[in-house]
Amino acid sequence: MAKKVLVLGETREGALRNVSFEAIAAAKKISGGGEVVGVLIGDAVADFGAELVAYGADRVVTVEHPHLKSYTSDGYGQAFMAVVEQESPEGLVFGHTSVGKDLAPKIASKLQAGLISDVTDIEGEGDDAVFIRPIFSGKAFEKVKLKDGIDFITVRANNIAPLERQERSGDVSSLSVDITNLRTIIKNVVRKSTEGVDLSEAKVIVAGGRGVKSTEGFEPLQELANLLGGAVGASRGACDADYCDYSLQIGQTGKVVTPDLYIAAGISGAIQHMAGMSNSKVIVAINKDPEANIFKVADYGIVGDLFEVIPMLTEEFKKVM
Amino acid sequence: MNIYVLVKRTFDTEEKIVVSGGKIQEDGAEFIINPYDEYAIEEAITVRDAHGGEVTVITIGNDEAEKQLRTALAMGADKAVLINTEDDVEEMDQFTSAYILAEYLKDKKADLILAGNVAIDGGSGQVGPRVADLLGINYVTTITSLSIEGEKVSIIRDIEGDAEELETSLPLLVTAQQGLNEPRYPSLPGIMKAKKKPLEELELDDLDIEEDDVEAKTETIEIYLPPKKAAGRILEGDLSNQVTELVSLLRNEAKVI
Numbered sequence: 374m375a376k377k378v379l380v381l382g383e384t385r386e387g388a389l390r391n392v393s394f395e396a397i398a399a400a401k402k403i404s405g406g407g408e409v410v411g412v413l414i415g416d417a418v419a420d421f422g423a424e425l426v427a428y429g430a431d432r433v434v435t436v437e438h439p440h441l442k443s444y445t446s447d448g449y450g451q452a453f454m455a456v457v458e459q460e461s462p463e464g465l466v467f468g469h470t471s472v473g474k475d476l477a478p479k480i481a482s483k484l485q486a487g488l489i490s491d492v493t494d495i496e497g498e499g500d501d502a503v504f505i506r507p508i509f510s511g512k513a514f515e516k517v518k519l520k521d522g523i524d525f526i527t528v529r530a531n532n533i534a535p536l537e538r539q540e541r542s543g544d545v546s547s548l549s550v551d552i553t554n555l556r557t558i559i560k561n562v563v564r565k566s567t568e569g570v571d572l573s574e575a576k577v578i579v580a581g582g583r584g585v586k587s588t589e590g591f592e593p594l595q596e597l598a599n600l601l602g603g604a605v606g607a608s609r610g611a612c613d614a615d616y617c618d619y620s621l622q623i624g625q626t627g628k629v630v631t632p633d634l635y636i637a638a639g640i641s642g643a644i645q646h647m648a649g650m651s652n653s654k655v656i657v658a659i660n661k662d663p664e665a666n667i668f669k670v671a672d673y674g675i676v677g678d679l680f681e682v683i684p685m686l687t688e689e690f691k692k693v694m
Numbered sequence: 695m696n697i698y699v700l701v702k703r704t705f706d707t708e709e710k711i712v713v714s715g716g717k718i719q720e721d722g723a724e725f726i727i728n729p730y731d732e733y734a735i736e737e738a739i740t741v742r743d744a745h746g747g748e749v750t751v752i753t754i755g756n757d758e759a760e761k762q763l764r765t766a767l768a769m770g771a772d773k774a775v776l777i778n779t780e781d782d783v784e785e786m787d788q789f790t791s792a793y794i795l796a797e798y799l800k801d802k803k804a805d806l807i808l809a810g811n812v813a814i815d816g817g818s819g820q821v822g823p824r825v826a827d828l829l830g831i832n833y834v835t836t837i838t839s840l841s842i843e844g845e846k847v848s849i850i851r852d853i854e855g856d857a858e859e860l861e862t863s864l865p866l867l868v869t870a871q872q873g874l875n876e877p878r879y880p881s882l883p884g885i886m887k888a889k890k891k892p893l894e895e896l897e898l899d900d901l902d903i904e905e906d907d908v909e910a911k912t913e914t915i916e917i918y919l920p921p922k923k924a925a926g927r928i929l930e931g932d933l934s935n936q937v938t939e940l941v942s943l944l945r946n947e948a949k950v951i
Binding site: 483572633 | 705707708710711713718729730787788789792814815816817818819820821822823824826827828832833834835836838852853854855856857858859860861862863871872873910911912913914915916917918919920923925926927928929933934936937938940941943944945948950951
């Protein structure tokens with residue numbers, strides 16, 4: 374059966390996020406030839422509608438309201454539920470982002486629906502769609518399906534390929550919703566993430582462990598990450614030692630990441646850390662200890678001092694890029 | 695203040711996962727309190743010590759979960775509740791858990807409910823917000839700082855590495871992110887006291903829940919391990935040659951740069 378599937382489009386720093394395009398690709402599969410409808414929520418988001426269409430949405434519904442400038446579960450919940458009421462969808466796809474993780478369970482609860490979170494792959498289409506997601510932070514995987522009712526998933530960034538961008542046309546309509554009774558007031562957002570590249574969406578991650586030895590020790594890693602358009606991450610050891618913020622932690626507690634390239638510098642490779650990064654496409658390990666566990670999951674390894682190797686690597690990349 | 699903490703018993707993070715007969719093998723595995731729930735317990739104790747009141751920890755599971763509840767009591771929680779579903783529920787999902795917890799909590803007049811932002815086993819992060827929605831109270835996820843003055847609650851939450859500062863009010867459900875606090879270890883006197891603290895065991899019958907009410911909405915078809923990676927290459931020779939070779943391999947063989 375062809376289904377109508379809604380996709381929540383998200384923006385960050387004035388542009389649509391890649392994960393939203395990936396969510397459209399996921400929605401296409403779930404729809405089984407049905408209709409994919411983009412949903413944009415915010416104070417001024419209508420201009421992004423055409424871009425969602427270019428990436429595969431058939432049409433877009435926008436909800437704009439001054440109270441929707443910042444995300445709150447109350448505000449976005451009211452807006453999204455209004456779209457659900459208007460559209461009566463058979464599927465919903467969100468990014469497994471800060472917003473998606475916070476909002477999806479609320480919507481699922483209101484719809485008394487199942488929700489499959491953090492999906493990394495989809496097998497089959499339409500009614501036969503089966504969803505693959507990591508469990509135990511990627512130490513294992515499960516295949517899950519919805520028993521009945523609405524197909525509701527959140528998709529992990531960087532895993533489902535977006536559709537090719539095409540010049541297409543699709544209707545962008547607005548829905549007027551009265552947003553009331555917000556119980557949360559957002560005061561301020563303090564930017565801590567580096568250089569605007571989000572760890573969970575980064576294609577390249579340069580991560581440091583205890584071997585980095587200090588806050589300053591992360592500087593050469595940051596320089597390499599900047600050059601490669603990537604982000605800096607860390608092991609729990611480095612965070613516990615206060616060399617960096619916990620928001621950089623990768624592992625079973627912390628973030629689970631799947632970049633194209635993961636460079637582990639001075640990271641020994643505790644099982645908890647490996648759970649968070651071992652599904653990266655290509656892993657490079659740099660460690661003084663040739664017996665370090667991290668070499669077991671690495672595609673390429675260099676036995677050496679990261680403070681020698683990382684700057685050399687940066688210089689070498691500069692030559693060829 | 696009437697404080698509740700939602701706790702899950704999970705595999706120790708040190709455990710390797712073994713799948714046999716399509717199921718995760720639990721035999722011989724060590725279990726712990728989900729690490730994110732430990733932050734929630736610690737925060738609950740801190741809030742109680744500052745504002746007075748009582749901390750109740752709740753879990754859903756079987757008799758084995760008593761051990762994790764006793765640990766929470768030894769940390770300083772006042773009471774524990776085990777909702778034992780072993781005889782009643784075969785397959786659970788996040789809908790099931792949230793429904794059961796909300797049915798238990800609906801007449802408890804909780805001021806503050808805390809939970810981990812995610813469990814390290816299933817990793818869906820749904821149960822906290824679902825419970826809040828069923829109870830009709832506000833929630834804030836992935837918090838790294840909490841301060842309460844009267845009804846006013848000031849929170850900092852982690853949003854993908856950035857820090858969002860917000861204000862809200864009680865009653866409230868929050869989910870803990872790493873960095874919120876440093877969970878204490880149970881002290882020896884704490885462990886002794888915990889043995890005598892009340893631990894109530896309930897079944898679905900006691901909550902007037904029918905098995906049909908909590909039937910899972912999702913179905914796990916298969917569990918499997920990721921494919922084993924072939925051994926990688928340790929580069930050799932002069933360090934500068936290794937670096938040159940690595941860049942070439944990443945560009946030409948792996949094609950990731």
